Amino acid sequence: MNAHMLDIRDARISVGARILFANLSFCVEASAPVTVMGPSGSGKSALLAFIGGHLGPPFRAGGRVILDGADVTDLAPERRAIGMLFQDDLLFPHLSVGANVAFALDVNVRGRAARRARVEAALGDVGLAGFFDRDPGSLSGGQRARVALMRALVAAPKALLLDEPFAKLDQALRRDFRRFVFDNAAARELPVVLVTHDPADAEAAGGAVISLGEDD
Amino acid sequence: MKLWICALSLSLAASGAAGGARADAAWDTVLAKARGQTVYWNAWGGDERTNNFIAWAGDEMSKRYGVVVKQVKLADTGEAVARVLAEKSAGRNSDGTVDMIWINGPNFLSMKEKGLLFGPFADKLPNFAYVDTANKPSNVIDFTIPVEGMESPWRLAQFVLIENSAGVATSPRTLHDLAAWIHAHPGRFTHPDAKDFMGATFLKQALIDLAPNRERLAKPATDADFAAETAPLWAWYDSVRASFWRKGEQFPADGPTLMRLLNDGEVDFALSFDPAEAAAGVEAGRLPATVRVHTLDGGSLGNTSFVAIPYNSPHREGAMALANFLLDPATQAHAQDVRILGSYTVLDPAKLSPEQRKAFIDLPSNPALPTSADLGAVLLEPHPSWMTALAQEWRRRYAH
């Protein structure tokens, strides 16, 4: 597997007349997660939405998103192959744990049994073997977080965006899960952009830190 | 559009003027065109037995002539008149939504005057030959308006009083007796609101009894005539109104509502234009078994129910076939059966063959049903303007 690379060039985001940031360029390599920090409203989450292709009104954005050398800026979010984890796990409440993961699985994996086997294996990888038919509501916070990560990874992304996914976990769990996320991303050689309020997250990420909205 | 109507009348007149064979052929053409048509019969839907009779007629029409009949149940015949008018205003001159209307009196006058009717057609119907035009004058003169073939008769109606004998010891036979009974039993008598057909009919019946010059009622009402002829009526009415149900300040909306008040025991009298209605009501559990029917001495109002075809009906052949079916002697005998409608025939028995007459003679008799003798003389309706003026004056006086 080749290492993936994410390149942000001249990103600029505004709301109405207010410019959140401009001329923001950085390059994310698989080995070095980039951490984005800044106060609320500084545009951290908007930056992630811009990279992932989710940014809509009232935001306006400019700049390019280059993934593995290809410009994906004009692609719809589902065509970018950029995975995303949010503050909440956002497991679909109407689907079982396994169906949540299967939702992300490539359509080219055909046959009910084959798909199920792939999902079971993925769940096994995160220590949740046998959880396929469980209702997400019956899982603990840590288990749900791991399902969410596995769901994102099963979609075979080429980059991973983390929008404060550790913020709601308690201290012990947060450390474990953070490690778990970074290890998995590293194993797949995914570039990672992390938005957080917590300096400990940035420290654990170990890469560059971009601070937004500091010179306002 | 006027031109169009003229052309149509001309062509029909031409076919009517020809000999018998030509007429038969013309009628066959009508029936041929009628096949497959759906006739929307706009008819007051307040009477269950009439609705059932119309449904039966529809079944027969479908079996015999391939004509589908759908009843559009009206709360007030005026709705259908208004609809045809709205269509005329929209320039919808050949594909209207009303094919036939159960009509008479003021609604007929209104449509005839405004050119909203197709015809003349009634005298082109083969069965019209049986209609009694001599002894049942209301078949050709509808509320003093000459019918002139613009509508076709189908049933006779006569005004009757229905009383609950449990509360009425002796039937009042005159308005004077009725007034005495009302005074003695306050709150137990009323009539429908005068804007309703039945309510206005009650006032007309009283007017005919009390008017100083009854013959003036046959002419359009002038202000002077109206004041003079109705003065005794209002005097009589004012003398009893305070003893009406709800002190004469509120009135049931229509005949069926009054019938329900009788059944609920709120009043002891109801009014009807159908002498068989009480007997049928007892049968259906809609009236107590103690109800009786009678009329006032000196005769009671009678009139004919007609069907008319709007000028813009796209199914006028089907409607004509239906109008003809309603005049069929067998249909008329069926309608006169008290178990069906109990409405008296518009035909002249003398014009029928012996077998056709037998169907009427064989009808079941019913002790609860008044005989022709019980019903007494039939009085002709006044000119429609009297009904309109009566209703307006009543409203002005009593309904604020």
Added chain:
Amino acid sequence: MIGFRVNPARTFVALALGGPVLAGLALTLAPAFGYLPAIGGGRFNLAPWRELLAEPGFAATLRLTLVVGFAATLLSLGLAFGLLAASGARAKGRGFAFLLAPLLATPHAAMAIGLAFLIAPSGWIFRLSSPWATGFLAPPDFATVNDAAGLALILGLVLKETPFLLIVAIGALETIGADDHFRVARSLGEPRIAAWLKVVAPQLYTRMRLPIYATLAYSLSTVDMGIVLGPSHPLSLSLLSLRWFAAPDLDKIFPGAAAATLQLVVAVAAVGCWRGGEALVSTFGVSALQRGRRGGAVNALGAVLAGLGGVALALGLAALAALAVWSFAWRWTFPNAWPETWTSDNWRRGAIALTTPLGDTLLLAAASASAALVVAVAWLESDDRRGRPPPSRWIYLPLLLPQISFLFGAQSLLAWTRLDGSLTAVAWAHTLFVFPYTMLSLERSWRALDPRYARAAASLGASKGRILFRVKLPIQFRALAIALAIGVSVSFAQYLSTLFAGGGRVTTLTTEAIARASGGDRRFVAVAAFLQAAIPVLVYLWALLAPMGPRPAQR
């Protein structure tokens, strides 16, 4: 940068629903000023207005209309707030929703008929209490229904509008999170009901303006309830207008249109007055609150309102029970408490007589409720793709306009397009009124869905269509079911729109029940009205019981 610039669903609604409403208003306005060439009105003039003003009892008509409209709305709002204040958190429970369901889903006409069966002089209440309590051997000779003051009509409206405002309020409560404020007020020494009325109710009210104005507009112009429960002297304005529109004398269309137009003016002016009243209440209310008196009196008032609200809910349920009992009665003589003879014959006869109306009613409900739902989903989904612009308020216009003020004109339009009298035309007319309620019901829950679900799905590679069908719609399943059920019940309730668009040729359970409400065989009317109520209630209960979304098959 995402999705549509122009929401196609919005354009569709504007053209298919908004356009005809405006045209209908215009085509009613013209004859109100004497212009209707087809019946000889070729010139604009004020004669229709002179005829309207000269109508005997016109002042009484106007007074009745205003009294009924304001009294019914004020009472319904008061009872709903009283009930919520007294029941506190319990109002949010599922049991309460089930209690309200029959009252909400029952069409106005069926409720009115049931109430008349209950409170008429020969009604069930007098039958149950006579002669042992009242001494009546025959029904008393005073008006408890169709009374000239309109009290029965006000009561009927309160029975329907109180549950409506209650359910709206319960929904709005969830969005304001007032529980903390309530606790603070109580900790400041306010009794429970007073604390709720002083702190929660004002916040709640501002979220409920639209439904309250809709209630006011409806109460001012109700036709179906007015026919069954209202007085015939004086008539309310909309009934006066309807009578003229249906009069055999075609020239009456002119004053009829004038009355319909006046009805619109009255509704607009009444909403204006109500807004003025809001300003007054808030001025005096704020200064009263600042005086700091603890709410003994307010508490007592709230308790009284809650008690009356309970009575109103109970009366509503009893009215439905009266329909059920009458539908199985053969002979039931006053003053017997129960029928002497029971029968299922009414249902057998009803089944025959009501086959066509029932079929058409179901067809119309299915067509209009599902069409409205599809359009609403298309609208909300394309709004999502456009980054959720603020909601469009104009779609609620049909709820605020008195129906009589544009349906005559709409009928002229339909006659012109040759569509009147067809099921299609009636389904369209129903959708006109179903759609706003569908949106009202669905919009909040749709917009409450965390938009990140869609983003998470997109980041997993799901297309917009897949996100809609596999994520959003299943998660919204219950909200969709409830919106559909509300659509069905709104369609079932349509009277005037069926009458005008159907040209009398389309009969539904509602038109049948109303046509025979006063004079018809009470047992038959009971069958029609009970069916009219039972079907929407069952659909609504199904929706309430529906799971949030279908569970995975393998379980």
